[in-house]
Amino acid sequence: MRAIDIFRKHKDEVTRLWTESVFKTYPLETTGFLRTKQDPFGNPVGHMTKEAAAALYDAVIGESVDIEDTRKALDRFIKLRAVQKFTPSQGLGVFSLMKPLLRTHVLPELLIKKKLHDYLEAESRLDSLTLLAFDMYVKDREILAESRITEIRNQYAQLARWAQRLNAASPLAVEDQGAEAEMHSTEGQGSV
Amino acid sequence: MAKLPTPQALMSSRPAFPDKAWLDIKPEFAPGSYCYPAKKETMELLHMPNPHDWDPSAEDWNLPDNWEKILCDAFEERLEKHRSLKLFMDICVRCGACADKCHFFLGTNDPKNMPVLRAELLRSLYRRDHAMLGKLLGKRIGARSWDKEVVKELFYYAYQCTECRRCSLFCPYGIDTAEITAIVRELLHEVGLGIHWIMDPVKNCSFTGNHLGIQPHSFKEIVEMLADDCETVTGIRPKTPFNEKGHEILFITPSGDVFADPGIYTFMGYLLLFHELDLDYTFSTYASEGGNFGSFTTFNMAKKLNAKMYAEAERLGVKWILGGECGHMWRVINQYMGTYNGPAPDNMVTPVSPFTGTVFKNAASTKMVHIAEFTADLIQHDKLNLDPSRNDHIITTFHDSCNPARAMGLLDEPRYVLKAVCNNFVEMPENTIREQTFCCGAGSGLNTEEIMELRMRSGMPRGNALRYVQQKYGVNHMACVCAIDRATLPPLANYWAPGVTVSGLHELVANALVMKGESKRTMDLRQEDLPNVAEDDDAAQGEGQ
Numbered sequence: 164m165r166a167i168d169i170f171r172k173h174k175d176e177v178t179r180l181w182t183e184s185v186f187k188t189y190p191l192e193t194t195g196f197l198r199t200k201q202d203p204f205g206n207p208v209g210h211m212t213k214e215a216a217a218a219l220y221d222a223v224i225g226e227s228v229d230i231e232d233t234r235k236a237l238d239r240f241i242k243l244r245a246v247q248k249f250t251p252s253q254g255l256g257v258f259s260l261m262k263p264l265l266r267t268h269v270l271p272e273l274l275i276k277k278k279l280h281d282y283l284e285a286e287s288r289l290d291s292l293t294l295l296a297f298d299m300y301v302k303d304r305e306i307l308a309e310s311r312i313t314e315i316r317n318q319y320a321q322l323a324r325w326a327q328r329l330n331a332a333s334p335l336a337v338e339d340q341g342a343e344a345e346m347h348s349t350e351g352q353g354s355v
Numbered sequence: 356m357a358k359l360p361t362p363q364a365l366m367s368s369r370p371a372f373p374d375k376a377w378l379d380i381k382p383e384f385a386p387g388s389y390c391y392p393a394k395k396e397t398m399e400l401l402h403m404p405n406p407h408d409w410d411p412s413a414e415d416w417n418l419p420d421n422w423e424k425i426l427c428d429a430f431e432e433r434l435e436k437h438r439s440l441k442l443f444m445d446i447c448v449r450c451g452a453c454a455d456k457c458h459f460f461l462g463t464n465d466p467k468n469m470p471v472l473r474a475e476l477l478r479s480l481y482r483r484d485h486a487m488l489g490k491l492l493g494k495r496i497g498a499r500s501w502d503k504e505v506v507k508e509l510f511y512y513a514y515q516c517t518e519c520r521r522c523s524l525f526c527p528y529g530i531d532t533a534e535i536t537a538i539v540r541e542l543l544h545e546v547g548l549g550i551h552w553i554m555d556p557v558k559n560c561s562f563t564g565n566h567l568g569i570q571p572h573s574f575k576e577i578v579e580m581l582a583d584d585c586e587t588v589t590g591i592r593p594k595t596p597f598n599e600k601g602h603e604i605l606f607i608t609p610s611g612d613v614f615a616d617p618g619i620y621t622f623m624g625y626l627l628l629f630h631e632l633d634l635d636y637t638f639s640t641y642a643s644e645g646g647n648f649g650s651f652t653t654f655n656m657a658k659k660l661n662a663k664m665y666a667e668a669e670r671l672g673v674k675w676i677l678g679g680e681c682g683h684m685w686r687v688i689n690q691y692m693g694t695y696n697g698p699a700p701d702n703m704v705t706p707v708s709p710f711t712g713t714v715f716k717n718a719a720s721t722k723m724v725h726i727a728e729f730t731a732d733l734i735q736h737d738k739l740n741l742d743p744s745r746n747d748h749i750i751t752t753f754h755d756s757c758n759p760a761r762a763m764g765l766l767d768e769p770r771y772v773l774k775a776v777c778n779n780f781v782e783m784p785e786n787t788i789r790e791q792t793f794c795c796g797a798g799s800g801l802n803t804e805e806i807m808e809l810r811m812r813s814g815m816p817r818g819n820a821l822r823y824v825q826q827k828y829g830v831n832h833m834a835c836v837c838a839i840d841r842a843t844l845p846p847l848a849n850y851w852a853p854g855v856t857v858s859g860l861h862e863l864v865a866n867a868l869v870m871k872g873e874s875k876r877t878m879d880l881r882q883e884d885l886p887n888v889a890e891d892d893d894a895a896q897g898e899g900q
């Protein structure tokens with residue numbers, strides 16, 4: 164039996180257990196819901212996690228090698244972990260939770276079949292995937308920070324144009340200040 | 356040396372079985388998940404009770420000495436005043452049908468964001484004083500006393516509910532958790548607790564008429580700049596009538612449409628449409644705000660801010676009011692305006708479209724018509740010359756804003772308009788639209804940047820559904836009829852479904868509108884090139900017009 168076949172055989176079990184351990188990072192009262200409700204829109208966190216589990220496992224065992232495909236399959240899940248109330252290590256640490264599962268459920272059989280090398284390769288791939296996830300995570304946090312700035316700018320977009328126009332139209336410093344003062348007096352206020 | 360923890364140890368954010376019951380686990384005020392507090396001066400200017408300086412992340416919130424009595428009395432009074440509240444406190448059977456329907460719960464997985472438990476925070480206090488068993492058995496049946504931690508918790512969760520009412524749709528008893536949240540916010544205001552993002556617009560609206568506090572002359576100038584932009588795009592400069600007496604219609608829209616990007620393009624859409632119709636209307640600088648952040652504060656504040664609409668309609672002598680694309684504005688109008696400010700002034704009549712003769716009987720009481728209804732009626736009577744192919748580069752979906760969808764049933768009109776002006780329209784999944792729509796995650800005054808992180812969580816169910824249609828059907832645009840949405844959906848889309856743009860409905864209407872005497876359209880209202888303009892007839896058309 165080839166190593167990949169042994170890995171494939173354990174896919175359902177390992178992905179299920181990994182999904183469970185991700186669910187366990189949420190409060191106890193919500194785990195049952197995450198586990199049982201199947202609707203992809205009614206239980207998006209459950210759905211994203213299951214999607215990520217399958218993609219992660221396939222990438223780890225060398226089933227899917229296209230990095231773009233993997234990135235796409237993990238994207239939603241990483242975006243989620245990046246905004247939920249976790250420390251960065253908790254957010255991404257879920258990838259490391261795959262390792263003990265592989266060691267318990269797949270490694271013994273591979274050892275019997277003398278396929279340690281294949282196993283070590285899989286673990287290395289997991290490390291690479293964790294690094295890939297790290298890049299994605301940081302990018303998502305950057306988007307978040309940028310959004311805050313863009314939003315402030317957008318809220319006053321028209322006002323800023325108006326103030327600039329006043330400045331341009333008038334050579335008088337006094338009036339310039341008038342426009343600016345009005346701008347400033349509105350700082351931090353909602354416009355909806 | 357400390358031992359390096361294993362990944363498993365690092366990950367275990369909770370013990371296998373918590374040592375405390377859910378009600379006893381206290382929220383953590385981490386940056387990004389709470390809003391900044393209202394300023395003391397703002398609260399003083401508005402005569403709000405017990406204004407004081409405080410910081411949500413601090414241990415001591417500087418509550419007034421007799422805070423417990425104030426809250427007990429205020430709660431008592433609200434129970435007396437709102438029979439619905441008393442009913443909601445009594446009849447919940449904890450069936451859990453609402454539990455997984457809230458976008459905050461789905462995005463945060465925090466059990467206290469289940470609507471049933473959110474309400475339970477208040478209900479536990481109710482039980483102590485008002486339920487016989489609670490008095491006898493206390494904590495064993497989930498009754499508890501007021502303490503300062505409870506106040507903090509109420510604050511934390513009352514500002515993690517967008518009052519969207521999705522949960523109430525699934526409750527067999529129709530318990531409206533949004534109303535419970537509204538009451539909790541009222542109670543917190545009694546001890547001087549409010550948020551900056553809501554109270555500052557309230558102050559500005561009280562003093563100058565709109566959320567940014569822009570004075571009448573400047574407001575008018577800003578609108579005129581938008582009319583200039585309309586001219587750049589279409590060759591036609593629409594009129595901008597302000598504060599004129601004797602017109603048939605007063606037009607009121609949220610001021611976000613005048614100040615904020617991309618709301619301004621929707622506003623330009625209104626201007627062009629009205630010009631093309633030669634609508635007999637006026638704007639008002641006094642009633643220059645359709646939005647009502649008072650409705651996220653207290654019922655009295657909502658009433659005060661809303662009063663300007665009828666006052667101005669009376670002063671200007673209009674027959675009825677046409678309202679712009681807004682969400683909560685319409686909830687206030689449909690659900691509360693009659694009680695707050697009604698009946699409408701005598702000079703007002705049941706709205707009739709001057710172009711189609713359609714009588715808006717649904718507005719017989721409020722005398723206010725939503726622009727989506729108005730335009731849908733025009734299109735149905737073939738009163739507009741539309742060229743939807745101008746929007747052919749767009750594959751759009753429609754986001755039902757919570758309030759128009761659930762509080763006024765405005766479901767089909769905007770879709771009808773959208774389909775008339777765009778050839779490519781795709782619905783998001785069934786359980787995320789129409790009455791079941793998922794909130795943008797930042798309504799009810801939570802559209803502030805300091806909680807962007809929280810907003811990306813609470814908006815995730817919406818973002819997730821959008822992402823689905825983006826990947827499956829190539830959707831690249833989302834239309835909506837709410838000014839808060841126009842502000843909150845762009846960052847949400849940018850995070851969960853990057854590449855999807857957001858606009859109001861009337862931006863797309865005006866892009867498709869073929870106006871009498873217009874120059875050839877080569878760009879849309881955002882002054883971006885229209886990709887479907889045929890090059891060859893460029894010159895000919897330009898001269899011909």
Ligand code: SF4
Nearest residue numbers: 447449450451453526
């Ligand atoms: S659905 Fe209604 S009755 Fe059931 S738990 Fe929720 S609020 Fe209570």
Ligand code: SF4
Nearest residue numbers: 457516517519520522
């Ligand atoms: S009203 Fe909306 S935000 Fe509030 S509890 Fe219900 S579903 Fe959640």
